[in-house]
Amino acid sequence: MKEFLQLNRNLKLRMLTMFLVAILNSSILPNMTIYYSRYFGTMVTGVLLIMVSIASFLAGLYGGHLADVYGRKPVMIGGGLMIAAGYAIAATMNSPWLQDPHVTFVGFLIAGVGASGANPAEQAMIIDASTPQNRQYVYSISYWIVNISVMIGSALGGWFFRDYLFELLTGMIIVSVVNLCIITLGMKEIEHATEAVSNSLSSLLHAYQEVMTDRRYMLFLIGWVFAGIISSQPDYYLAVHLGADFHATTILGVHLYGQRMLSMVTLTNTIMIVTMMGLFTRISRDWSLAKTYSLGAALSALGFASAFVGDRFWPLIVSAIILTLGEMFVVPSSQTLRADMMNPARIGVYSGAMMAVNPLASIIAGMLVSASGLLGNWGMAAVMVLCGAASIGLVVKSARMPATY
Known part of the structure; x- marks a missing residue:
């Protein structure tokens, strides 16, 4: 605990956001294949998943570059806004008033691109805020935190995804907004080596x-x-x-x-x-x-x-x-x-x-x-x-x- 308390403020807040994001992802994303298969069939679902993978990969490449150009925090905020917007679209399209799986896919695509685009900046911020002496400890505790959150998220998804998707997605909007507030108000850009x-x-x-x-x-x-x-x-x-x-x-x-x-x-x-x-x-x-x-x-x-x-x-x-x-x-x-x-x-x-x-x-x-x-x-x-x-x-x-x- 003493070693954790001595960590840079950004690292402690990053672990909190990591906990929230992992809950969010593990409660929703593993079940989306079932969702898409129900509405689109297995062949179209396969194509959709490939599209998401390609878009996420490209977003990650560009997000890494932007993290060096503009800094880590702006890219993380941009990714957080896309995640919140994507879940808001998905929740709206699975509400008691509207149901549209096509727009739902668009919402999840936006959220996935936002998460992938922010990921390199998040990784870079961990490196900026850690030292060679405490870095292995930081990654160990981060991995431990992610596993706990995946357990919680998987349980939430298993219990609520089928019958309470709108309520689950609404909860995920709240989580993503809280996560965005932590990044915006709590984290500070750390000076790092860069080139023009x-x-x-x-x-x-x-x-x-x-x-x-x-x-x-x-x-x-x-x-x-x-x-x-x-x-x-x-x-x-x-x-x-x-x-x-x-x-x-x-x-x-x-x-x-x-x-x-x-x-x-x-x-x-x-x-x-x-x-x-x-x-x-x-x-x-x-x-x-x-x-x-x-x-x-x-x-x-x-x-x-x-x-x-x-x-x-x-x-x-x-x-x-x-x-x-x-x-x-x-x-x-x-x-x-x-x-x-x-x-x-x-x-x-x-x-x-x-x-x-x-x-x-x-x-x-x-x-x-x-x-x-x-x-x-x-x-x-x-x-x-x-x-x-x-x-x-x-x-x-x-x-x-x-x-x-």
């Missing part, structure tokens, strides 16, 4: 060209793509594997089948992070970041690999414990390494470049699901081990390289 740049398209392209010529950072990003392939598996092959191969059983009177077993893995993961993250932060405090990352990535890869060849309750719970141990080492160390590698004058753009990692990892994870018919469970387990080894090799190599900016 404009907001033109040519300046944007030049800025990201500079990032792509930073070999150290690009090696890290590629290594993080491999890590992203591993961490995304609950939404991809792990769900497929449990649905097809899990031996249904009854534990303490609760009948567990594939889908419920996936929820048990997720529940185990969340409970461990919420209750044990502080302990693991203290354990790894004096380790090198490369060592912490290597151990975490290895445990994550082995945890998912063992889950892919497991088909019964207790072995899968053990796998969930192993992969969660890895996650608690990987996330803070990787975020700290990433921050240390950024050019101080281009932190917004460097943060924006990170927006490409999750979409790319998701695409590859989806391709692996298609290939799993040929690879089988053991083949997919081997792929996880190879991804873990590749991630460790690339990240550790990048961590040992000197800065080129």
Whole structure:
């Protein structure tokens, strides 16, 4: 608690806004696929989700550039206004007086673009307000806070989304407005290194060209793509594997089948992070970041690999414990390494470049699901081990390289 109280005011407020935004996102967004499928069908829904992903990716790139041009706070305020406006449109179109799923999609698209556009500025503000000495602690506690809020948000969405969507969206408008007020009235722009740049398209392209010529950072990003392939598996092959191969059983009177077993893995993961993250932060405090990352990535890869060849309750719970141990080492160390590698004058753009990692990892994870018919469970387990080894090799190599900016 003492260490938390000593943090910069912006960091403490950022953790509060992170808590609110994660509740907002986790209560609504996971259920929107069901919403769109009900009104548009699965084929159109797929197209809509691709549109959202592309728009969010582009917004993240541009938002990172704007964070370097205008500063972090103005971009965060702009993103917050778009989020509030998007949810207001969506709520209006799902009210007792109006129902229009087409305009609802537009509302959520606006909110998604706002959130993605603000994300690099938010990441940059964390780096501006933290120090190399407390940065790993900051990322650890941030990750802990996000997991708590996701638990709350998921429960809210599960209980209220179907029957009380208007009321839920109204609540989310209030949350987004509160979040915007915290940013506007509470946070201060921190002086940061910058270079004279404009907001033109040519300046944007030049800025990201500079990032792509930073070999150290690009090696890290590629290594993080491999890590992203591993961490995304609950939404991809792990769900497929449990649905097809899990031996249904009854534990303490609760009948567990594939889908419920996936929820048990997720529940185990969340409970461990919420209750044990502080302990693991203290354990790894004096380790090198490369060592912490290597151990975490290895445990994550082995945890998912063992889950892919497991088909019964207790072995899968053990796998969930192993992969969660890895996650608690990987996330803070990787975020700290990433921050240390950024050019101080281009932190917004460097943060924006990170927006490409999750979409790319998701695409590859989806391709692996298609290939799993040929690879089988053991083949997919081997792929996880190879991804873990590749991630460790690339990240550790990048961590040992000197800065080129």
